[in-house]
Amino acid sequence: MAPPVTARARRRVTAIEIAEAAALADVAAAICVLSRFLPIGGAASLVASVPYAILAGRRRLRVSILAAFTGWVVAFLFGGVTAANLVGSAAIFGTLVGIAFRRSWKAPRVTVSAFLFLAVPSAAIATGFIALLSDYREFMITQIRNGWQGTERVMNNAGLEAFTEVVDPAVTWCLRYWWIAIPAAGVIGVTLSALAVYVVLKGPVPGMIARLGAPHVDEKIDEHGPVAPLPLHLRGVGVQYPGAPVPAIHDVTMSLGAGEVVAVTGPNGVGKSTLARVVAGRAPTAGTVERPGAVGLGERGGTAVISQRPETQVLGMVVADDLAWGNPQLTEDQMNVLLDRVGLSGMLSRETTTLSGGQLQRLAIAAALSREPAVLISDESTAMVDQEGRRAVIGVFRELADSGDTAVLQITHDVGEAALADREVVLDSSHRDAGAELLSPSRGIGHIPGAHVGLYDVGYAHDAGTPWHNQIFSGLNLQITAGSAVLITGPNGAGKSTLARVLTGLQPPTSGSVLVDGAPVRNGRKHALLGFQYSRLQLVRSKVRSDIRDAAGVDDTAVNVALIELGLNPAVLGDALVDQLSVGQQRRVALAGLLACRPRLLVLDEPLAGLDTPARAAMVRALSRVKASGTTLIVISHDVGELAGLVDRTIVVDKGTIDGQPVAAAPDPSTLKSTANLASVVRTLPNASPARGWWVGTKLLMLASIAVMFALEPTWLSVAVGVGIATGWTLLGKVPRAAVPRLPLWLIWITLFGGLITALGGADPYVTVAGVELGLGGASYWGILISMTVLSLYCALLFCWTTPMVEIPSFAQRLVDWSARVGIPAQSAAVSVALALRLCPFLISDFRTLLHTIAQRKPEHKQSVNERINGWAACLPVVCSLAVQNGRELAAAIEARGGIGSVARIDRSPRFIDLIVLIVVLGSVGAVITLG
Numbered sequence: 005m006a007p008p009v010t011a012r013a014r015r016r017v018t019a020i021e022i023a024e025a026a027a028l029a030d031v032a033a034a035i036c037v038l039s040r041f042l043p044i045g046g047a048a049s050l051v052a053s054v055p056y057a058i059l060a061g062r063r064r065l066r067v068s069i070l071a072a073f074t075g076w077v078v079a080f081l082f083g084g085v086t087a088a089n090l091v092g093s094a095a096i097f098g099t100l101v102g103i104a105f106r107r108s109w110k111a112p113r114v115t116v117s118a119f120l121f122l123a124v125p126s127a128a129i130a131t132g133f134i135a136l137l138s139d140y141r142e143f144m145i146t147q148i149r150n151g152w153q154g155t156e157r158v159m160n161n162a163g164l165e166a167f168t169e170v171v172d173p174a175v176t177w178c179l180r181y182w183w184i185a186i187p188a189a190g191v192i193g194v195t196l197s198a199l200a201v202y203v204v205l206k207g208p209v210p211g212m213i214a215r216l217g218a219p220h221v222d223e224k225i226d227e228h229g230p231v232a233p234l235p236l237h238l239r240g241v242g243v244q245y246p247g248a249p250v251p252a253i254h255d256v257t258m259s260l261g262a263g264e265v266v267a268v269t270g271p272n273g274v275g276k277s278t279l280a281r282v283v284a285g286r287a288p289t290a291g292t293v294e295r296p297g298a299v300g301l302g303e304r305g306g307t308a309v310i311s312q313r314p315e316t317q318v319l320g321m322v323v324a325d326d327l328a329w330g331n332p333q334l335t336e337d338q339m340n341v342l343l344d345r346v347g348l349s350g351m352l353s354r355e356t357t358t359l360s361g362g363q364l365q366r367l368a369i370a371a372a373l374s375r376e377p378a379v380l381i382s383d384e385s386t387a388m389v390d391q392e393g394r395r396a397v398i399g400v401f402r403e404l405a406d407s408g409d410t411a412v413l414q415i416t417h418d419v420g421e422a423a424l425a426d427r428e429v430v431l432d433s434s435h436r437d438a439g440a441e442l443l444s445p446s447r448g449i450g451h452i453p454g455a456h457v458g459l460y461d462v463g464y465a466h467d468a469g470t471p472w473h474n475q476i477f478s479g480l481n482l483q484i485t486a487g488s489a490v491l492i493t494g495p496n497g498a499g500k501s502t503l504a505r506v507l508t509g510l511q512p513p514t515s516g517s518v519l520v521d522g523a524p525v526r527n528g529r530k531h532a533l534l535g536f537q538y539s540r541l542q543l544v545r546s547k548v549r550s551d552i553r554d555a556a557g558v559d560d561t562a563v564n565v566a567l568i569e570l571g572l573n574p575a576v577l578g579d580a581l582v583d584q585l586s587v588g589q590q591r592r593v594a595l596a597g598l599l600a601c602r603p604r605l606l607v608l609d610e611p612l613a614g615l616d617t618p619a620r621a622a623m624v625r626a627l628s629r630v631k632a633s634g635t636t637l638i639v640i641s642h643d644v645g646e647l648a649g650l651v652d653r654t655i656v657v658d659k660g661t662i663d664g665q666p667v668a669a670a671p672d673p674s675t676l677k678s679t680a681n682l683a684s685v686v687r688t689l690p691n692a693s694p695a696r697g698w699w700v701g702t703k704l705l706m707l708a709s710i711a712v713m714f715a716l717e718p719t720w721l722s723v724a725v726g727v728g729i730a731t732g733w734t735l736l737g738k739v740p741r742a743a744v745p746r747l748p749l750w751l752i753w754i755t756l757f758g759g760l761i762t763a764l765g766g767a768d769p770y771v772t773v774a775g776v777e778l779g780l781g782g783a784s785y786w787g788i789l790i791s792m793t794v795l796s797l798y799c800a801l802l803f804c805w806t807t808p809m810v811e812i813p814s815f816a817q818r819l820v821d822w823s824a825r826v827g828i829p830a831q832s833a834a835v836s837v838a839l840a841l842r843l844c845p846f847l848i849s850d851f852r853t854l855l856h857t858i859a860q861r862k863p864e865h866k867q868s869v870n871e872r873i874n875g876w877a878a879c880l881p882v883v884c885s886l887a888v889q890n891g892r893e894l895a896a897a898i899e900a901r902g903g904i905g906s907v908a909r910i911d912r913s914p915r916f917i918d919l920i921v922l923i924v925v926l927g928s929v930g931a932v933i934t935l936g
Contacts (some may be wrong), residue, residue, distance in 0.1 A: 017832045019898040021067045024891035026251050026839035027077035028055040029091075031887050032098075033840070036075075036090035037686070047091025049090050049225030053098030053201055054209060055884050063215040068099040074836040078844070081812065082686050083623055084800035085711050088795070096122060097201040100489050104202060105210050111199065118198035118426075119191070123532040134186060135486065139936060143718040147762070148790060150782035153293050154765035172793050191879055212881050215546060215581055218246065220892050231306045232297025233379045234411055236260040236283065239691035242290035244276050254715040256291070258429050262378065265405045265412040267422040270431035271616040272588040276415045279431065280383045283413055284309055284900075288825040303900030312384040312614070316893035318371075319901065321838070322358075324352045325366060325908040330901035332909075347396055358844050360497040362393030362673060365741030371901065378403060382414045386421065387614050392495060396404050398424060404667040417616050441571060441618070453489035454636040455532070455604040456518045457507065461668060462516035464506055465498070469603045469676035471689050471743050477659065478515065486521075489627070489637040491647050494657040500640045501537060501611045502659065504609045507638060509536040510856045511712060514725050515671055515752055520605060529601040533860055535594060539587075540663060540886065541853040542594040544861070548585070549578040554878075555597030555861055564776035566596035572620035583885060588619035595623070599630065605632060607638040612646060624650060661828040668724025680745045685801065688808045694917070695806040696736035700815040702918040703803050706733070706925050713929045714792045717936040723788060725928050726795040732924075737806040757791055762786040813838040813908035821910070831904060838907035839894055848887055854879045 013075035017025075032052040056075075060068045070425030072095035080088035100122060102115045134141050152175050169764075178185035244251040253275035253583055260266055260283065268276050282288050284307050285299035300306020313316050321328030327339050339352055346366040351359075359367065365385055372380055378824045386394045398421060404410040405426070408451045414425060419541050422428050461480030494500055504509040506518060518525045519680035525532050536542050545551035550561045564574040570592040571782060582590060591611065598606060612629070613622050620643075627650055639647055644654065647842050689696075712727065713722050767781025816834040823830040851855065858879065 020895035023894035025071035027887035027891040033078040052094035056098025057102035123194035150765035154761035231300030238292040240291035267425035272586040308377035308505040316895040330905040457484040469678040473673040477671035491651040508532040532605040533603040539591040539594040556600035566600040693738035
């Protein structure tokens with residue numbers, strides 16, 4: 005009998021709650037950090053409140069609090085105090101609104117709740133801080149007065165004296181009696197802001213929450229008795245999910261014993277992953293599961309799981325930290341033996357973000373092997389891996405089984421992989437609704453004039469000319485005949501997906517040129533289009549029919565034709581939600597949107613990945629019709645065999661070669677124009693430096709001390725000391741000029757305009773320029789404010805440039821251990837922050853792909869501002885939906901590692917140099933405050 009669940013256990017935040025909080029907090033933090041670089045201002049807090057509203061509409065209040073903390077920390081690390089405070093504001097309003105949606109509150113109750121629980125406390129806290137920070141208060145009051153006087157002067161010159169005569173006494177009174185005006189304005193402003201957020205979000209957000217479905221919970225695992233998952237017998241097993249019209253699996257009978265590899269096959273949506281969860285310990289709703297003891301998920305000698313997406317099953321930011329997650333007793337020697345076994349020798353200290361997909365899968369296998377599992381479940385873990393990587397992974401599985409102690413359950417669509425297993429279990433799909441599939445199309449696509457494609461010395465480098473310069477390929481020369489079909493293949497990491505973006509004009513080449521019929525390639529509906537590897541990122545609208553209409557700008561008749569061409573029934577799937585489709589259906593719907601555009605050049609990145617045998621056959625038939633229509637077709641894929649009969653030519657691309665022939669050398673990065681911008685430089689510099697060796701805590705204390713100095717003493721002396729600290733940090737961080745981004749022109753103009761207005765507001769000394777009297781004192785106050793803002797942002801960049809993000813989880817684990825000594829539980833917060841940092845690169849990648857999707861859908865005519873806004877707004881629901889999905893997969897990975905554990909090994913202790921740095925910085929800051 006299972007032990008009773010205690011009240012403390014019920015209060016504890018679960019793995020799925022932590023993972024979902026981290027993923028959605030990442031979205032909010034990204035929005036607020038970008039707001040520092042884009043002219044969206046206060047709208048950032050409103051937009052960032054959406055993920056928090058979604059979370060609060062699905063989860064307990066404590067989960068929202070955890071997400072607020074996580075988002076604040078991530079935004080602070082990447083964007084400084086201002087970005088972090090924007091996240092805090094978004095979290096407060098979003099959480100209140102999300103609770104209102106969950107509890108069906110109306111506007112009056114939202115208003116009262118905002119007044120009592122947000123407005124009054126926040127106004128009291130803000131007034132208290134302003135009362136304590138007297139110098140900063142006087143500085144801001146003076147700045148506001150100068151700004152208003154300058155504005156008043158401009159308005160009076162424009163003939164608006166009547167308006168300013170009314171406003172001026174009110175402004176003067178508010179500045180004089182700030183201790184009344186600030187709390188009053190705070191109470192009114194917070195209350196009205198909360199109501200405004202509720203009104204704006206009550207249209208879209210409840211629908212987003214509903215489409216995400218019921219919140220997932222950590223599944224109950226069979227843990228009766230000692231760990232002993234083998235031999236395993238399933239008899240008549242079925243699983244019926246709540247609200248589902250048909251069971252996920254039905255009447256499954258199978259066995260699993262030590263020393264064998266058993267393949268599980270069947271079409272998409274038949275329940276293979278559900279069967280894997282049953283084998284991993286999930287209780288079925290029908291039938292019986294017999295094993296001698298507990299399943300031991302994530303425990304030594306128990307059950308280990310490897311899933312399809314390596315991005316969400318590798319938890320550590322360093323290879324060693326990932327192996328140590330939930331397995332702290334592993335020594336480095338043991339880790340190296342595991343890495344040698346899976347072909348990752350010498351990678352113990354590598355950052356996991358630098359590993360290829362195949363390497364991440366091997367790392368996941370190593371983490372599983374570290375527990376010496378009796379059962380290893382591979383849920384399509386080779387789907388996105390190249391042929392060489394697949395062979396290596398299958399070899400490890402075979403070696404495990406042949407050792408006689410481990411059973412491998414391998415879920416796969418690959419016929420060759422299934423043939424290598426000892427036995428094959430084919431799941432029956434007769435209980436599922438097949439009405440969505442059509443066996444044959446009703447009509448052809450029609451003739452399309454294909455495009456001749458020419459590549460002339462084409463090269464591409466990520467972050468060209470910056471310290472992060474990464475040459476992907478160079479010197480490519482290709483000629484692709486109009487109307488032909490070409491297959492481009494090669495190993496993981498060869499740059500095939502990047503080449504696909506260059507071929508379709510989504511990314512211009514760093515060198516050389518891509519010409520279509522003699523003119524530069526043009527991306528667009530009627531020109532060149534790209535089908536992305538991860539098809540969910542190509543589906544922007546919530547329903548199938550509306551997405552294809554939006555993708556191609558066509559009517560419902562053309563939508564139906566496109567669906568039928570892909571073997572999908574428009575009567576069944578036309579109004580279906582895209583998130584309820586199988587992986588294969590999503591991929592075909594995405595292709596339907598591209599086909600409806602009738603492009604002259606179509607490039608598809610891994611169109612067969614993740615598809616079952618019938619769906620792959622349907623996809624190949626559809627591609628044959630695309631070729632027959634005249635469209636020039638370029639397919640990038642590892643699946644050479646199934647596409648051999650379709651293509652006219654196969655090209656093998658590897659780093660430095662094309663079809664085995666060497667290509668021209670890449671240009672010297674120093675000769676290229678830097679592509680650094682404010683949104684691309686927030687990461688660690690690749691070069692070693694003294695500042696990089698400082699302890700994380702040292703650099704965080706530096707950031708905090710600068711913020712305190714600016715708050716207590718907003719003067720030119722503080723600015724001078726801040727410049728000195730930043731200069732020393734820059735020199736000791738060996739920051740190259742190419743890393744410093746150019747300021748956007750709009751920011752420069754706004755800064756100059758603000759300075760002009762405050763100068764018009766007066767304050768000694770005065771000067772006359774072109775007959776206009778300007779107060780340099782007012783401009784001086786504006787200069788101090790702008791200087792402090794720029795310095796705060798630059799110091800946040802210095803922290804990112806000189807601090808590998810992989811050190812943050814280790815530092816967080818040290819803080820957790822310190823807090824545990826005084827009885828403060830903080831492990832959940834550390835895990836949430838670590839997962840958020842781990843997800844950041846993938847969030848950026850997904851967002852970039854979504855922007856490319858939106859760019860491809862632009863109509864031929866010039867878009868209105870409203871159309872552009874709607875296009876951008878369509879990204880947010882997709883990003884939030886993917887964040888929830890990522891959270892679900894991360895939670896599954898955590899459970900497969902034995903549950904919530906240490907996020908990293910303890911970081912190194914501070915050194916003598918850290919003491920010297922802190923003495924200099926804290927001494928300088930202390931001197932400024934003392935003099936003030």
